[in-house]
Amino acid sequence: QVQVVESGGGLVETGDSLRLSCATSRRTGSNNGVGWFRRAPGAEREFVAAINWRGDSTIYGDSIQGRFTISRDNAMNTVYLQMNDLKPEDTAVYYCAIARSAYGSRTPSQYSYWGQGTQVTVSS
Numbered sequence: 001q002v003q004v005v006e007s008g009g010g011l012v013e014t015g016d017s018l019r020l021s022c023a024t025s026r027r028t029g030s031n032n033g034v035g036w037f038r039r040a041p042g043a044e045r046e047f048v049a050a051i052n053w054r055g056d057s058t059i060y061g062d063s064i065q066g067r068f069t070i071s072r073d074n075a076m077n078t079v080y081l082q083m084n085d086l087k088p089e090d091t092a093v094y095y096c097a098i099a100r101s102a103y104g105s106r107t108p109s110q111y112s113y114w115g116q117g118t119q120v121t122v123s124s
Helices: none
Strands: 004-007 010-013 018-024 034-039 045-051 058-060 068-073 078-083 092-099 111-114 118-123
Touching (some): 004 092, 018 092, 018 118, 034 068, 045 068, 045 078, 045 092, 058 068
Parallel strands (some): 010 118
Antiparallel strands (some): 004 018, 018 078, 034 045, 034 092, 045 058, 092 111
C-alpha cells in the first residue's frame, strides 16, 4: 500500500512563509521523483515543483519565480516545499505525488500516486 500524506497547509497573510511536508511510504518514496502540484478554485491543476530521487535536481513552475524551494530527506521519507513571500494567488490545494521514475516531471500523467492535498490560503 503506497501512501502519500501532505501536511503543513494553513491560513497565512501575504508575505508569510509556510513549509509543506509530504510523507511517503518507505517502499517507494526514496527511489522515485516527487512533485508538488496545486489547484486553485475553478482553475486547472498547476505544476509547482519536482525533485529527483537523490534530491540534487529540481524543477519549478513558471509562476513560482524563485519563491519556493523543494527538498527531500530520504532518511525520513519526506519531501518538503518551502514557500516564501506567499501571495493571494498562491491560494490552492497543494498535492504531492510520486513519479513513475526516479526523476520529477511537469506532467501529471508521469505520477502514479497522489496524496489527498493540503489547503493553503493566503489572505491579502
